[in-house]
Amino acid sequence: MCGIVGYIGNRESQPILLEGLKKLEYRGYDSAGIAVFTEQGLEVTKTVGRLANLEGRLQGDPLRGTVGIGHTRWATHGKPSDVNSHPHMDNTLKFSVVHNGIIENYLELKEELMHQGHRFLSETDTEIISHLIAVEYEGDIVKAVQKAVRKMRGAFALGVLTEYEPDRLVAVRYASPLIIGIGEGEKYIASDIPAILEHTRDIYILNDGEMAVLTRDGVELMTVEGNPIAKDVFHVDWDLMTAEKAGFDHFMLKEIHEQPKAYRDTMRGRLSDDGKSVSLTELSITPEQLRAINRVHIVACGTAMHAGLVGKTIIEQLARVPVETDVASEYRYRSPIITPETLVIVVSQSGETADTLAALREAKRNGARVLAITNVVGSSVAREADDVIITLAGPEIAVASTKAYTSQLIAFYLFGLHYAQVLGTQDEAFVSHVLAAMQSLPEQVEKILSQAEVIKKIAESISRHANLFFIGRGLDYAVALEGSLKLKEISYIHSEAYAAGELKHGTLALIEEGIPVISLITQEDLQEKTLSNIKEVKARGADVFAVVNEGNEAEIAKSVDSLFAIPRTLPLLTPALSVVPLQLLSYYASLALGHDVDKPRNLAKSVTVE
Numbered sequence: 001m002c003g004i005v006g007y008i009g010n011r012e013s014q015p016i017l018l019e020g021l022k023k024l025e026y027r028g029y030d031s032a033g034i035a036v037f038t039e040q041g042l043e044v045t046k047t048v049g050r051l052a053n054l055e056g057r058l059q060g061d062p063l064r065g066t067v068g069i070g071h072t073r074w075a076t077h078g079k080p081s082d083v084n085s086h087p088h089m090d091n092t093l094k095f096s097v098v099h100n101g102i103i104e105n106y107l108e109l110k111e112e113l114m115h116q117g118h119r120f121l122s123e124t125d126t127e128i129i130s131h132l133i134a135v136e137y138e139g140d141i142v143k144a145v146q147k148a149v150r151k152m153r154g155a156f157a158l159g160v161l162t163e164y165e166p167d168r169l170v171a172v173r174y175a176s177p178l179i180i181g182i183g184e185g186e187k188y189i190a191s192d193i194p195a196i197l198e199h200t201r202d203i204y205i206l207n208d209g210e211m212a213v214l215t216r217d218g219v220e221l222m223t224v225e226g227n228p229i230a231k232d233v234f235h236v237d238w239d240l241m242t243a244e245k246a247g248f249d250h251f252m253l254k255e256i257h258e259q260p261k262a263y264r265d266t267m268r269g270r271l272s273d274d275g276k277s278v279s280l281t282e283l284s285i286t287p288e289q290l291r292a293i294n295r296v297h298i299v300a301c302g303t304a305m306h307a308g309l310v311g312k313t314i315i316e317q318l319a320r321v322p323v324e325t326d327v328a329s330e331y332r333y334r335s336p337i338i339t340p341e342t343l344v345i346v347v348s349q350s351g352e353t354a355d356t357l358a359a360l361r362e363a364k365r366n367g368a369r370v371l372a373i374t375n376v377v378g379s380s381v382a383r384e385a386d387d388v389i390i391t392l393a394g395p396e397i398a399v400a401s402t403k404a405y406t407s408q409l410i411a412f413y414l415f416g417l418h419y420a421q422v423l424g425t426q427d428e429a430f431v432s433h434v435l436a437a438m439q440s441l442p443e444q445v446e447k448i449l450s451q452a453e454v455i456k457k458i459a460e461s462i463s464r465h466a467n468l469f470f471i472g473r474g475l476d477y478a479v480a481l482e483g484s485l486k487l488k489e490i491s492y493i494h495s496e497a498y499a500a501g502e503l504k505h506g507t508l509a510l511i512e513e514g515i516p517v518i519s520l521i522t523q524e525d526l527q528e529k530t531l532s533n534i535k536e537v538k539a540r541g542a543d544v545f546a547v548v549n550e551g552n553e554a555e556i557a558k559s560v561d562s563l564f565a566i567p568r569t570l571p572l573l574t575p576a577l578s579v580v581p582l583q584l585l586s587y588y589a590s591l592a593l594g595h596d597v598d599k600p601r602n603l604a605k606s607v608t609v610e
């Protein structure tokens with residue numbers, strides 16, 4: 001997620017912008033910049049790297065002026081670099097824009113502008129916005145922004161300045177958050193409350209499709225169509241730490257709740273205009289090269305590996321190509337059988353995990369083509385892979401991965417469908433059917449999140465146990481592995497995920513009176529088998545909590561002690577829903593035990609050493 005700050009008032013804007021950007025650092029970024037109205041006109045200073053780099057640049061050559069915009073960039077289009085940093089300007093250098101979001105149709109807009117003679121310096125989608133506004137400008141920046149925005153598709157929070165109207169700062173919100181800070185003789189814009197909390201606690205929260213025109217003495221609120229709107233002032237009574245978590249108690253809970261947005265953002269721009277097929281324009285692997293592949297290896301660590309296990313089923317069911325999965329720390333040392341017909345998919349939230357990076361290099365040394373699924377543009381994995389699918393989960397701060405994992409699932413669904421389209425193993429109607437179901441996932445996750453209290457009660461009861469089991473079959477087993485890891489890594493309760501059909505081959509010996517068994521029963525073709533495994537553990541005194549599909553509650557309630565129903569979706573898509581109750585379960589269990597949810601003992605967010 002990028003960070004936006006803007007100021008119009010009577011104080012020097014540079015320190016206000018820099019301080020505001022510092023308060024947004026927790027969102028993660030790879031570059032930063034500011035634009036200020038100075039005596040020389042609209043001036044921009046921006047640089048790749050940390051804010052300290054930007055401050056260094058400004059030390060010797062400060063931008064003096066009382067109106068400005070600032071930005072921290074989390075790259076989605078174009079690698080981290082000075083020239084790709086924001087703010088961006090048009091060719092006349094009279095318009096400057098900062099942007100958080102994704103312009104889905106930027107390539108076609110860029111081509112149109114280039115035909116009109118516009119020249120572009122960066123690889124970003126954002127740069128075209130300053131050009132679009134410049135083209136539409138006929139003396140009124142508000143109208144020019146409205147006309148430009150109507151041409152854009154995607155998600156955008158914007159801050160806009162033009163040298164022609166130095167006493168106005170324009171803000172637009174569409175699918176990416178933006179707030180307006182209200183001060184005495186001064187106004188602010190920001191992506192998030194922490195950036196302006198030290199200056200004002202009175203804000204307007206813009207909704208999708210709304211914009212604001214800020215002057216020193218007032219804020220004009222309207223829709224992007226220009227219809228005036230009225231808003232109540234929201235008074236913020238959070239402290240800074242709470243504000244960084246958007247009011248949630250922990251980053252992990254905030255990130256669990258950000259999953260609907262992460263699903264939408266990861267799908268955004270990767271479906272055809274009619275939404276009936278997949279369009280992964282970022283892939284360079286050709287259909288011919290894909291057709292030449294006879295085996296796929298999925299390699300990752302930890303939670304990313306668990307996403308890979310779901311990915312295996314996705315690719316095998318959709319593309320009917322054999323898939324092997326392996327943890328990177330094993331793969332890299334077992335002399336894997338790799339040929340030029342092997343496609344190796346590495347999965348990594350950080351893109352810096354040492355074992356995963358080593359596995360990627362082993363694959364390339366052996367002539368395989370490598371596809372990376374990662375959350376960080378410009379990460380080592382992203383740079384060294386032949387192809388990259390970026391998950392657009394935004395920075396994940398909590399050590400325990402949640403929104404990155406589920407965004408990796410979305411990436412696998414998109415790739416699996418793309419693969420099936422290329423091989424012709426699924427017809428258009430089926431692909432369209434799956435995509436329609438995928439687009440319902442965000443609000444289905446929101447429905448699960450609205451019932452978090454149910455999970456919290458179960459979590460408090462299991463937190464009193466030292467050991468417990470997760471069981472499931474097929475995709476439910478893959479998700480059980482992820483649920484077990486989540487619980488272990490933040491509540492420190494020992495748990496084991498087991499293929500339900502395997503219990504009787506030994507582990508059943510561990511089942512005793514009162515031991516909690518978390519059972520996933522969403523794969524209805526395996527339901528009867530799993531229910532018989534539940535009877536095995538119930539007969540030995542287990543306390544069974546089941547995650548089931550809506551509609552099956554009454555039947556399954558007869559066999560278990562408690563249950564949670566997730567909204568119905570296609571069997572292949574259920575992991576994107578069934579994992580959410582398990583994420584909440586681990587979160588509330590850790591909370592009940594008083595552990596540091598976001599920074600659990602012994603663990604690091606990115607394991608960059610062997």
Ligand code: AGP
Pocket residue numbers: 301302303304305347348349350351352353356399400401402489603604605606607
């Ligand atoms: C996730 O909850 C864990 N903290 C950990 O297993 C993580 O998934 C693993 O270290 C891989 O990290 P990566 O996705 O950044 O490569």
